Amino acid sequence: MTTAIVIDQRFDLHTWHGHVEHAGRLQAIQRALQTSGLLPSLMQLPIRAATEAELLAVHSSHMLHRVRQLASYGGGQIDSDTYVTADSWDVGLLAAGATIAMVEAIxxxxxxxxxxxxxxxxxxxxxxxxxxxxxxxxxxxxxRVLLDRYDIRRLAIVDFDVHHGNGTQDIFYRDGRVLFCSTHASPLYPGTGAVYETGDPHMANGTTLNVPLPYGTGDEGYDRVFRQVIGPAIHQFQPEILLVSAGFDAHWSDPIGPMALSVHGFARLVQHLLTWAQTLCNGRIGFVLEGGYNIAALTASVIATLRLMLGMDPGPDPLGKMNAPEPNIDRIITTLHTQHPLLIQAGYQGVA
Ligand SMILES: [Zn+2]
Known part of the structure; x- marks a missing residue:
């Protein structure tokens, strides 16, 4: 079992004083990697910048122009949450290129x-x-690189970031080759991700699966959603490779997320994903970092994920669990079982 990582100090050039999404996040992960003892077991892949053609397969030329132009002016705000620095165009190409390098290696x-x-x-x-x-x-x-250049006919993307992955959903909403599954807090930014958003009814019916969850959902609720909703959908879809938008801002300590997962709760989700990849995809699974803004929770969750990927136990949970009762999620699970096209096809009747 070989586990690869991509990480690069040049990502630090994209940072903005006072913003929660700052260079310290990856710097802390880099430090945690060094003290974890895992580095000798991990294969670090060389990275390259994505080409403009690779970006244009997904994004409009107008959008790329806007980021490049703002960077060339020295930086500024794209919107109230999203900043660009003088280096952000180059860093953005590197982040996309590093992700491509990882999926190509897989x-x-x-x-x-x-x-x-x-x-x-x-x-x-x-x-x-x-x-x-x-x-x-x-x-x-x-x-898109996997679909366009490799013999991949179906892939699944699971997004457990606390926010809905609206961009990924939009990009593949009419593409029946990609199953997009998202668990997210609702209501929360960006406000999308309702259960009735299930893919284009003519071209990709059932290949979007949203699980909006109430605030305070924690280890038990998420585990149940993965076992009873995400797992059956993925087994029905039969992807050849699994990709994961791994955001760790559903941790109970996260400053901008309202959920209650622990590091060991994330580890249970990761273990499910690894098991499904083993069963369906010959073990092929790629994780991509998204959010996660409590540095201690972020680093511990990334290390736990890597340990599981290497076939080890998840290690300690330095932050522990949040001891609060979890909200009831029966209704959302029943709704998905009875209304989502893929789960109806799977014949998943159990409402345990
Ligand atoms: Zn997020």
Whole structure:
């Protein structure tokens, strides 16, 4: 079992004083990697900048022009949440290119699984708009490379960031080759991700699966959603490779997320994903970093994920659990079982 990572100090050049999405996030992960003892077991892949053609497979030329122009002026705000520095165009190309490098290594069998430790995040960036701290949609750009250049006919993207992955959903909403599954807090930024958004009814019916969850959902609720909703959908869809938008801002300590997952709760989700990849995809799974803004929770969750990818136990949970009762999620699960096209096809009747 070979596990690859991509990480690069040049991502630090995209940072903005006082913003929660800052260079310290990856710097802390880099330090945690060094003290974890895992580095000798991990294959670090060389990275390259994505080409403009690779970005244009997903994004409009107008959107790319806007980021490049703002960077050439020395930087500024794309919107109230999303900044560009003088270096952000180059860093954005590197984050997308690093994610491509990881999925190529998986597709070519140079590693079994991988984790792209990249910034800025990507899952809010739509085909036409940078938003929500995201300049380019790293995971969507990498997924398009897999579909266009490798013999991949079906892939699934699971997004467990606390925010809905609206950009990834938009980009693949009419593409029946990509199953997009998102768990997210509702109501929360960006406000999309309702259960009735299930893919274009003519071209991609059932290949979008949204699980909006009430505030305070924690380890038990998320585990249940993965076992009873995401898992059956993925088994029905039969992807050849699994990609994961791994945001860790559903941790209970996150300053901008209202959920209650612990590090060990994330580890349970990751273990499900690894097991499904083993069963359906010959072990092929790639994680891509999205959010996660409590540095201690972020680093512990990334290390736990890498340990599981290497076949180890998840290690300690230094922050522990939040001891609060979880909200009831029966209704959302029943709604999905009875109304989502893929789950109806799966014949999943159990409402345990
Ligand atoms: Zn997020």
């Amino acid at each position: 597709a070519e069998g140079r590693c079994h699984n991988g984790f792209a430790l990249v910034r800025p995040p990507g899952h809010h960036a739509t085909d036409v708009r940078s938003m929500g701290f995201c300049l380019f949609n790293n995971i969507a750009i990498a997924a």
